[in-house]
Amino acid sequence: xxxxxxxxxxxxxxxxxxxxxxxxxxxxxQFGIRGLGTPGRWESVRSRSTGGAFGPFxxxxxxxxxxxxxxxxxxxxxxxxxxxxxxxxxGTTTPLRTTRFPLMSVAGPVAPRLAVAVGFTTYLDRSWxxxxxxxxxxxxxxxxxxxxxxxxxxxxxxRVAAASRLSRRIAIGAGLHLxxxxxxxxxxxxxxxxxxxxxxxxxxxxxxxxxxxGSVLIGVxxxxxxxxxxxxxxxxxxxxxxxxxxxxxxxxxxxxxILFAPSxxxxxxxxxxWRAWSRAGAGAFDxxxxxxxxxxxxxxxxxxxxxxxxxMPFGPGTTAPTEAAGSLGTGRAFAQGRxxxxxxxxxxxxxxGGLTERVWxxxxxxxxxx
Amino acid sequence: xxRRRLALVGAxxxxxACVERLAAPGNCPDFCPxxxxxxxxxxxxxxxxxxxxxxxxxxxxxxxxxxxAHLPGATDxxxxxxxxxxNGYGARMRLTSADTSTGAILGADSxxxxxxxxxxxxxxxxxxxxxxxxxxxxxxxxxxxALVSPFTDSLVRTVNIDTLLAQAGRKDTVTGDSxxxxxxxxxxxxxxxxxxxxxxxxxxxxxxVAYGIRIAADTxxxxxFGKDAFGPSLQWYLHVDSLGTPVARKPGPLGAFATFVFAPxxxxxxxxxxxxxxPSAHSLLRVVFPKVIRDSSQIIRATLYLVPAVPARGTPADxxxxxxxxxxxxxxxxxxxxxxxxxxxxxxPGATDxVKIEVTNLLQQWAADSTRPTVLLLRPEREAQIFGEIRFxxxxxxxxRPTLQITFVRRFPFGAP
Numbered sequence: 001x002x003x004x005x006x007x008x009x010x011x012x013x014x015x016x017x018x019x020x021x022x023x024x025x026x027x028x029x030q031f032g033i034r035g036l037g038t039p040g041r042w043e044s045v046r047s048r049s050t051g052g053a054f055g056p057f058x059x060x061x062x063x064x065x066x067x068x069x070x071x072x073x074x075x076x077x078x079x080x081x082x083x084x085x086x087x088x089x090x091g092t093t094t095p096l097r098t099t100r101f102p103l104m105s106v107a108g109p110v111a112p113r114l115a116v117a118v119g120f121t122t123y124l125d126r127s128w129x130x131x132x133x134x135x136x137x138x139x140x141x142x143x144x145x146x147x148x149x150x151x152x153x154x155x156x157x158x159r160v161a162a163a164s165r166l167s168r169r170i171a172i173g174a175g176l177h178l179x180x181x182x183x184x185x186x187x188x189x190x191x192x193x194x195x196x197x198x199x200x201x202x203x204x205x206x207x208x209x210x211x212x213x214g215s216v217l218i219g220v221x222x223x224x225x226x227x228x229x230x231x232x233x234x235x236x237x238x239x240x241x242x243x244x245x246x247x248x249x250x251x252x253x254x255x256x257x258i259l260f261a262p263s264x265x266x267x268x269x270x271x272x273x274w275r276a277w278s279r280a281g282a283g284a285f286d287x288x289x290x291x292x293x294x295x296x297x298x299x300x301x302x303x304x305x306x307x308x309x310x311x312m313p314f315g316p317g318t319t320a321p322t323e324a325a326g327s328l329g330t331g332r333a334f335a336q337g338r339x340x341x342x343x344x345x346x347x348x349x350x351x352x353g354g355l356t357e358r359v360w361x362x363x364x365x366x367x368x369x370x
Numbered sequence: 371x372x373r374r375r376l377a378l379v380g381a382x383x384x385x386x387a388c389v390e391r392l393a394a395p396g397n398c399p400d401f402c403p404x405x406x407x408x409x410x411x412x413x414x415x416x417x418x419x420x421x422x423x424x425x426x427x428x429x430x431x432x433x434x435x436x437x438x439a440h441l442p443g444a445t446d447x448x449x450x451x452x453x454x455x456x457n458g459y460g461a462r463m464r465l466t467s468a469d470t471s472t473g474a475i476l477g478a479d480s481x482x483x484x485x486x487x488x489x490x491x492x493x494x495x496x497x498x499x500x501x502x503x504x505x506x507x508x509x510x511x512x513x514x515x516a517l518v519s520p521f522t523d524s525l526v527r528t529v530n531i532d533t534l535l536a537q538a539g540r541k542d543t544v545t546g547d548s549x550x551x552x553x554x555x556x557x558x559x560x561x562x563x564x565x566x567x568x569x570x571x572x573x574x575x576x577x578x579v580a581y582g583i584r585i586a587a588d589t590x591x592x593x594x595f596g597k598d599a600f601g602p603s604l605q606w607y608l609h610v611d612s613l614g615t616p617v618a619r620k621p622g623p624l625g626a627f628a629t630f631v632f633a634p635x636x637x638x639x640x641x642x643x644x645x646x647x648x649p650s651a652h653s654l655l656r657v658v659f660p661k662v663i664r665d666s667s668q669i670i671r672a673t674l675y676l677v678p679a680v681p682a683r684g685t686p687a688d689x690x691x692x693x694x695x696x697x698x699x700x701x702x703x704x705x706x707x708x709x710x711x712x713x714x715x716x717x718x719p720g721a722t723d724x725v726k727i728e729v730t731n732l733l734q735q736w737a738a739d740s741t742r743p744t745v746l747l748l749r750p751e752r753e754a755q756i757f758g759e760i761r762f763x764x765x766x767x768x769x770x771r772p773t774l775q776i777t778f779v780r781r782f783p784f785g786a787p
Contacts, residue, residue, distance in 0.1 A: 033403055130396040131395050147407060245785030
């Protein structure tokens with residue numbers, strides 16, 4: 001009965017992603033405006049509080065599937081965050097603020113050696129709003145105008161994953177990824193000269209794509225594990241009113257990590273990931289990202305620290321923008337461990353093409369084990 | 371305590387979650403979307419065709435005003451003369467309201483005529499009104515030429531408006547005339563006393579009287595009188611026979627049939643596009659609306675250019691408004707007019723400049739509803755309430771044909787990376 005109820009919750013959680021009703025989005029960035037968007041971070045709040053270093057080993061982070069094999073019971077998790085972002089360009093700072101719910105997942109064992117998970121996370125965030133002030137000659141007169149071009153939505157990665165522990169040392173997993181989502185796009189122009197009507201156009205752009213992933217988790221020695229993963233997505237198709245408006249190749253990606261737990265109350269990890277975003281076309285770059293983090297203290301209420309760095313896939317110029325972040329967090333178990341609340345705080349800085357973004361993010365995660 | 375803290379954190383997060391602010395100044399092209407709003411401006415020089423004019427929509431007697439003018443021109447004089455007929459009470463009338471007994475109407479001591487001047491040129495000086503007795507047979511078909519004789523030999527009163535306005539209390543104690551200035555509604559209310567010679571109650575004619583007005587001024591003699599609720603009314607002061615004794619009676623005032631006659635009549639409709647005048651004229655312009663604009667764009671401005679074939683005629687002070695409207699169906703001269711949307715332009719008599727009418731609203735309606743006939747109708751805003759008329763070159767005049775300038779926006783490339 002408990003399992004049935006859990007899977008019912010799973011369907012309720014994941015269903016909206018298929019219908020486009022989900023509000024799943026990663027952290028927005030001005031660097032994603034010109035490209036496909038801002039890639040999501042496939043990490044639970046716990047992993048993100050460690051800079052993402054624990055992502056390859058965290059069964060609740062949708063980065064790898066193999067860790068699901070060690071999930072002893074049905075578990076549902078969700079994450080949300082609020083970020084304040086200062087965009088600095090040309091000496092002007094613009095404060096922005098967003099709230100997102102980038103992760104929902106339900107996972108659990110379905111057989112002695114098999115665990116499955118369904119859930120969604122953000123693949124690409126496409127929420128932005130650009131305001132422009134300019135002028136041009138029209139009917140022989142210099143006409144001033146104000147443009148507002150906005151996009152609101154995201155592409156979600158709906159994942160169905162399975163994992164199996166082949167032996168005491170080795171676990172493997174595979175995942176099927178359906179990329180689905182939509183953005184509500186609006187383009188508006190207001191002329192100072194009121195004899196010109198306001199330009200207002202809007203459209204709902206729907207996206208779809210497909211991907212496969214696989215991963216392996218190896219226990220090298222007691223307290224020492226390594227992980228590797230790979231993923232390939234085919235293409236992202238954008239459709240406006242049932243007409244394909246763009247087809248963009250999506251990256252192949254791979255990564256790995258190492259986890260060292262010298263004692264039950266101390267764990268350190270590091271990870272690295274490579275993504276071939278340059279397949280997406282001009283203005284896109286292959287990226288490398290790294291992270292390192294630690295978790296110490298009792299499992300009931302640990303302290304987490306982490307740092308990460310790397311590149312952003314989209315930006316102007318000939319080199320990829322860079323990002324670096326530091327994070328900390330903690331968690332608290334309730335009800336004999338059946339409910340966990342994770343909180344985290346991240347400070348992030350992105351640079352590239354003369355633009356700097358500085359972001360404070362408050363992360364909140366909720367995990368339930370019915 | 372821990373629960374309280376958690377609740378506090380949750381509340382703070384909830385409040386923070388309610389705020390979304392994404393709008394940022396664009397730093398283009400590096401941090402702007404690749405797609406841009408594309409504006410196209412095009413001049414459709416040959417899209418208007420099968421244009422035509424028709425006259426007779428509102429006749430003089432259907433007008434809401436009675437027009438009076440006397441404006442000598444280079445070749446002729448514009449002469450407008452209000453005429454009105456006031457039916458009487460008949461040969462007998464009731465003596466009291468208490469019973470039904472009647473007495474013969476013996477005649478009138480006097481009468482008081484009330485008129486509303488609803489439009490005048492403030493620059494007009496020495497404005498005079500001349501009242502003529504007209505045959506009581508005047509009706510909707512009465513023409514200017516049919517009244518030449520009574521307008522020549524039947525003068526009954528002359529009133530100088532400027533003199534009356536200059537009187538103390540705006541009352542002439544000698545003639546009994548007065549004027550009330552209604553500055554809120556921009557009109558005068560004239561109250562003129564007619565003696566028994568000017569207001570003859572002839573029982574054999576049922577007491578019906580008819581009058582016509584000619585105006586004169588040093589310059590710019592052009593005014594308009596009200597009709598219907600603001601039309602002429604006559605208050606009779608009668609003698610009625612009561613068992614051989616004449617008694618005075620003041621029955622309620624009577625309204626009038628009112629219209630105006632004028633000369634010269636407007637030139638017949640020709641190949642030009644006429645708008646305005648009396649009877650009022652409309653013009654229809656049929657437009658070939660390009661599909662590229664209709665189907666895949668948003669019109670943000672549309673301007674109709676019309677070149678006058680002759681200077682706009684009319685009284686100098688009476689600039690008039692020509693409006694462009696859509697029609698609900700194209701039935702030629704009898705096309706039903708869509709009254710919801712309209713665009714307009716002011717026409718100044720004598721002007722020969724190209725007329726520009728912003729018709730953005732109308733073309734946006736065409737783009738939104740493809741079942742609409744793409745026909746523009748031009749008509750005066752106040753039909754038959756001004757003498758003004760303008761004639762534009764038609765589409766067959768290649769060099770001066772009507773043209774449409776349309777500024778539109780192409781479809782934004784939504785979905786492009």
